[in-house]
Amino acid sequence: MVDTKVTLSGIELDNPIIPASGTFGFGYEFAEIYDINMLGTFSFKGTTKEARFGNPTPRIAECPSGMINAVGLQNPGIEKVISEELPELKKCFHKPVMANISGFSIDEYVYCCEKIDKEEQVGWIEVNVSCPNVHGGGMSFGVCPESAAEVTKAVKAVTTKPVYIKLSPNVTDIVSIAKACEEAGADGISMINTMLGMRINLNTKKPIIANKMGGYSGSAILPVALRMVYQVYEAVKIPIIGMGGITTAEDVIEMMLAGATAVQVGAANLIEPYACKNIIEDLPRVMEKYRINSLKEIIGGAH
C-alpha cells in the first residue's frame, strides 16, 4: 500500500492534489459529479474586496496544448464569499479549504486576508500577487521582490493561518521574488500562475481575447513550471505548491521531484471535469510503477 499523504504547513493532506483557483469555482459544479472530499484540498475562486464582473468577452482562446483565459477575477467580493459561498461550500466539502485572495492595493490584500483568516473552514491563504497595483502605475505586485515582499509582510501581520504567495512566471527572476517572500515571512510559495499570451483571429485580424492578452495555461507550460519550481526549491526552505500544466499522475510525480510538496491542477479540470479524481485514482498505480512508497520521500528528489 503506497502512501500518498503530504503535509502542507502542519496540515496533513490525504494526497497532494489541489484544484487550482479559477478552475474549480467554489467546488459545487464538481461536487455534482464526484465526491470532492477525495481531494487534498482545493483553492477557491480568486476573491477581491469588491465584487467584480471581470473582463469583457471573449475571455477564452484555444491554444496548442492549452488555452488562454482573461476572466479578470470575476467574483462576488469577500463579504459575499464569506456570507454565501463558504456556508454553501461547507455542505459539500469537509476539509480545510485554500482561500485565494487578490488585491489591487496593499490595503485590499490586508482587508481580505484579515477577514478570511477568521473563517474556520480556511486552512491556508493563497495570495495572488499577479494583479496590477493601482497605486504603482498598474504594475503587478508580483514582478519585483520589493513589492511582493511588501504584500507578504502586510498580509502576515494580520493573519494566523499559513500564507502561500502565488507567483507569476512573467518576471525576469522568479527566484529572487520567491526569496524576498520567504524573508518577508511567507509560509510557502505557490507557483506558477499563467503565462501571458495572445492569439489572433485570422478572419478578423484582431486578438481573439477582448482584453487582447491573457494567461496561457495547460499541459504546454508544464516544462516551464517544472524548471521554475526546480530553481526556487534550491533557493528557499519553505514548501512549494507546484502547478502549471499538470494533467496526469506522472506529471504530479515529476513536479514533486522538482521540489513541490503539493501540486495544483488547473486547466485540466476545465476540459476533463474528472481530471483530479482520475489523477488521485491513478496515483497509486503510477507510484508502484516507479517504485515510490511514499510521496513525501520524493519531494525535491531530482536535486
Add this chain to the structure above:
Amino acid sequence: MKQSIFKILTNENIADKVYKMTLSGDVSDISATGQFVNIKLDGMFLRRPISVCDYEDGVLTLIYKVVGKGTEFMSGLKEGYELDILTGLGNGYYTGLAGDKPLLIGGGVGVPPLYALAKDLIANGKKVTVILGFNSKSDVFYEEEFKALGCTVFVTTADGSYGIKGFVTNALDLVGDYTYFYTCGPEPMLKAVYNATSTSGQFSFEERMGCGFGACMGCSCKTKYGSMRICKDGPVLVKEGIVW
C-alpha cells in the same frame, strides 16, 4: 452533466458548410431542449460546445457549421468513430410560458436547437409557427423537417434567392398572432428580434467557452438579474433579463 462515449452513426453535409451528425449513446442527462453538449476532439485542447438538435431513443442529433479547426475536424469524421461528450449542459428552453401559439425564430446554425423544442411543443398540443432565416438558398436546411412535425414554416434569405427576401424580422408581419417566442441565432439577429417582437420570449446565446459547465467564468454576461454564465445559467435567457 454526464460524461460518456458516443459512436457516430451518420455525418452528412446538408447545406453549405453545414453538417448533420447523429450519434448513439447515453442521452439520459439531457433534461430540456435548448441544452448543449461539449465534445472532446483529438488534437484540440478545449472541448467544442454544440447545441442539441434532437435526442430520442439513444440517438443524439447535432447540426454544426464548419467555422474553424474543431468543426473542420468534425466534418471529416466517419461512421463508427467514438467521441467523448459531456451532455446535459445549460438550462435549455422553458416551455411553461409558451401559450397556445408559440413562434420559433432561428437564424443559420441557430436553427437546430429549435427543432427538438418544436417537437416538444407540438407534442403538448401547441400550434407552432417557425421562421427560419438564412443568407442564401445554399444555406437553407431543415425546412421540410419542421413541416413534417406539423409546424407552419416561413423561410427567409438575405439575398432573396429562396423564400421571403430579407431577414427573419421581415417574416414577422406574415405570421399573425403568437403567444410567446423562442429564438436562437447570431447576435445581430437576436437584437432585431428583441426589438421587433411584441410578446415575451426566450433567447439562446452563444459565447466562447472554457469548460461549458460553470467552473471557469469564461462566458459570463451581464443581465438585469446580475452576471450570468452562458454555459450554466444560460444559454437561454428571458427577454426581460437581457442587457444589450
